[in-house]
Amino acid sequence: MAIREAVLAPKTFLDTLIHEFMHRYDYEVLKFPTSLHTAGFYYRLGDVMKKLIGQETISNYGKD
Ligand SMILES: [Zn+2]
Numbered sequence: 001m002a003i004r005e006a007v008l009a010p011k012t013f014l015d016t017l018i019h020e021f022m023h024r025y026d027y028e029v030l031k032f033p034t035s036l037h038t039a040g041f042y043y044r045l046g047d048v049m050k051k052l053i054g055q056e057t058i059s060n061y062g063k064d
Pocket residue numbers: 019023037062064
């Protein structure tokens with residue numbers, strides 16, 4: 001019997017964290033009534049990730 005541990009890659013973790021932060025930013029700071037997964041939303045995620053780690057997000061996540 002093999003036991004596997006699911007390890008979340010640091011980049012995926014950061015991607016998820018920034019994604020959720022951006023939703024919170026839309027609601028709390030920008031006072032948007034909604035925070036949609038628009039092209040601009042993903043552009044901002046990519047921009048932040050580029051500034052933090054030098055490459056854009058993988059972003060296959062987020063179609064929730
Ligand atoms: Zn989302």
